[in-house]
Amino acid sequence: LPFWTSLLVRTTAWIAMLQSEGVVNDILVTTGLVGDENRAQLIYNQTGTIIAMTHILLPFMILPLYSVMKTIPPSYMRAARSLGANSLTAFRRVYFPQTVPGIAAGTLLVFILSIGFYITPALVGGQDGQMISNLIAFHMQSSLNWSLAAALGGILLASVLILYWLYNKLVGVDNLKFG
Incomplete structure (x- = not known):
């Protein structure tokens, strides 16, 4: 469902929900976590930006992870359990290593999307x-400091290339699984 809805619509919905008289604050007041006179400031700051960006980017992490987890046969965990491993050891030594390509692909995808995010931080996080x-x-x-903007763009590019290089070293580009 989140992919069917426009990014701008989802961001605008978060603005409405995070306002001081919004749904989130009403729930906090109703449950007694905050008083009605001092509602939480969740909009036009870093907190609101992180909440909205997490909601928008979560499917980009879950889909690669789910596609990799779906391919792991349950018999592997049963075999580890029958060979004497407890649940935690079986997960850590059998299941988790097979999900690393999905975790890495999702992390790479979310990182690349989040560093270029503009609309949501501008609307929810304020100026x-x-x-x-x-x-x-x-x-x-505004400041017309194009050299600084170019340097920041270079940092952006370098960070993506470093993350891609790390992904290639840890998982390998041949094992890239986005879904």
């Missing part, structure tokens, strides 16, 4: 957002 895409846009449009 003072410290996400790198917002800083690049600010230095390109």
